[in-house]
Amino acid sequence: MTSHISPVPLAKASRLLHHGPTVLVSAHHEGVSNVMAVGWACALDFAPPKLTVVLDKITKTRQLVEQSGIFVVQVPTVPQLRLTHEVGNRSLISDPDKLAESGVELFHMDGYGDLPFVQGCSAWMACKLISEPHNQQTYDLFIGEVVGAWADDRVFKDGHWHFESADPAWRSLHYIAGGQFYATGESMVYGEEP
């Protein structure tokens, strides 16, 4: 399964988020791993690539990010709709079996220790927390510098998403509210409008 996971050059990493997908944020600290869904994630810079994620104070994942200073932002796919909804609605604090019951399977990347990556996603970004206490406290806004990026080469290759030629199951999810998502749709190129 992991044989399709290919490194993405950091200069192209921000493209993994440009289309505005809902993401999964995962982190680990002292034996505890967690994963949550985050609808509010956004690229912030190209070089070095940075991103923002909004992490509510009630979440365990936020604690793990603050304690460890490192987290993963990954892009879930259509078959992970249930998983994405579940990890966004259950809390590890009240529900110790959250990950297993949500269908999450974790894996590790060489050189990133216990940092948990979610299997079945289309792209992964390992992010070092850039500590900004005012933003974190006032706005729940966290800034990460992307220090490693990977994608499944069946949908992202040569620095580009290939949703239009890949199996539709690889499309990203864009959460709205109340369990409703939109999948990424058709490709449109400037100068080639219908």
Add this chain to the structure above:
Amino acid sequence: MTSHISPVPLAKASRLLHHGPTVLVSAHHEGVSNVMAVGWACALDFAPPKLTVVLDKITKTRQLVEQSGIFVVQVPTVPQLRLTHEVGNRSLISDPDKLAESGVELFHMDGYGDLPFVQGCSAWMACKLISEPHNQQTYDLFIGEVVGAWADDRVFKDGHWHFESADPAWRSLHYIAGGQFYATGESMVYGEEP
């Protein structure tokens, strides 16, 4: 044309951005209006609704936002692909005819003075700048509080997007790079997976 523009309750305003579309940011100061495309825009809070946008230092729109303290974030549609690409690639600083040549037609909203809104979009949010000089200077990151929100009721009604039943021309654009966008795709509801 504007007869379809309906107010969106502020409690639902963040939904206008949840699916992660590319947006147009517009602002006005002392007789000068401008519009730019912003790929990096994100909801930040529900109540009061807030959002983040990344505005590069070289842009005229950023100057207007800093000078006036108010801006509009609006969601362009498929027929505005050329417009979106053009206002993202031309600068008013070197190209005084940018707006006309990009096909931008502006309108105003009662109570918002000269604040420029772009015709043909699917949704509009008037945002008061929350001044955060460190974020603005270090990260080009601007925070706005949404003080007014409207949508075209042919695609957003009763607090929900209706991309699945509206004309496909109403779909949002999700910019990747090099003139390529993805349109918003099919609706998927948790519990109703195929």
